[in-house]
Amino acid sequence: MRSLVLVMLAAGTAFAHPPHYIAIDPPPPPVEWRHDPALVEWSTWLGFGVGVASSPPLVAARGAIEAADVHSAWTFSGGVEATLPITHAVRIGPWLGLHDLEPMAGAELQVTRSPAKLDLFWYDGEGVWTLRAGGGRDHMTAALAWGYRCPWKLWGPYDRATRYEIGARVVLAATRAYSDPRDWTATLGLEVEPVGALRYLLGIRSWY
Numbered sequence: 614m615r616s617l618v619l620v621m622l623a624a625g626t627a628f629a630h631p632p633h634y635i636a637i638d639p640p641p642p643p644v645e646w647r648h649d650p651a652l653v654e655w656s657t658w659l660g661f662g663v664g665v666a667s668s669p670p671l672v673a674a675r676g677a678i679e680a681a682d683v684h685s686a687w688t689f690s691g692g693v694e695a696t697l698p699i700t701h702a703v704r705i706g707p708w709l710g711l712h713d714l715e716p717m718a719g720a721e722l723q724v725t726r727s728p729a730k731l732d733l734f735w736y737d738g739e740g741v742w743t744l745r746a747g748g749g750r751d752h753m754t755a756a757l758a759w760g761y762r763c764p765w766k767l768w769g770p771y772d773r774a775t776r777y778e779i780g781a782r783v784v785l786a787a788t789r790a791y792s793d794p795r796d797w798t799a800t801l802g803l804e805v806e807p808v809g810a811l812r813y814l815l816g817i818r819s820w821y
Contacts, residue, residue, distance in 0.1 A: 624713050632642055641649035644775060646764050647729065647739055654704065655695035656762075662688040662786055662802025688786070702726045708745060712729040712763035712788065717754060719747015731761050735813070738763030738780065748791075758804065765809060779809025 645753035692710020699705055699809040704723040711717070729742045743758040760782020765773060782804050790796035811817075 616739045617630070621691065622682070646769065646771050646776070647726065649771065649773065650698055650701065650704075650725075651771070651773055652654065653695055653697060653775045654778055655775065656691065656778040656780070656806050657693045657808075658688045658691065658804040659807045660784060660802055660804035662690075662800030664688075664800030666796065666798040667795055669793050686798050686800065686801065688798060690804070696721070696723050697808040706721075712749065712752070714748040715752060717747050717749035719754070721745040733761045736763050736767055741780075743782065750775060751792075752788045752790050754786065755790045756784050758784040760804070779806040781810065813820060
């Protein structure tokens with residue numbers, strides 16, 4: 614009888630005070646890369662352009678003013694760039710490169726999310742405007758570019774410290790000699806991040 618009473622008391626206590634369960638919050642969903650830019654975003658590029666160039670005459674008669682020789686021209690370039698955020702969509706940073714074998718350096722301004730979603734190369738990236746200026750030993754240069762970019766790593770989680778970007782862009786570029794304003798080039802061309810382009814063209818899925 615005493616045992617029965619103890620069992621009934623225990624049951625009543627359990628009914629009055631049900632067991633407490635610890636709530637475990639689900640992990641937060643991964644943040645999409647375009648809403649969580651990295652501190653340092655960097656890339657490399659190879660490019661070419663076609664346009665016109667002006668060259669001063671090699672020999673001029675004393676006292677005579679010779680017209681510059683304007684002709685068609687091809688240019689080749691390559692380099693590396695890195696940017697830091699100013700705002701969520703505006704970034705600034707340095708670049709180093711070669712322009713027709715002349716070493717050059719300078720700064721660039723990027724406006725990302727232009728548009729915020731741009732589906733190219735089998736992946737939904739974004740558009741980006743780039744304004745670049747700088748110079749080398751003999752020439753100064755400036756360029757305006759628009760193109761597509763996305764992270765090298767197509768799936769998260771993403772590193773918030775550094776991030777490598779791939780893509781391609783159309784570039785309007787100009788150079789001018791410091792010593793003679795008649796020595797200049799103006800070209801329209803294409804710049805491509807080389808390894809990502811090769812990965813896409815060859816379909817090397819293990820590189821993703």
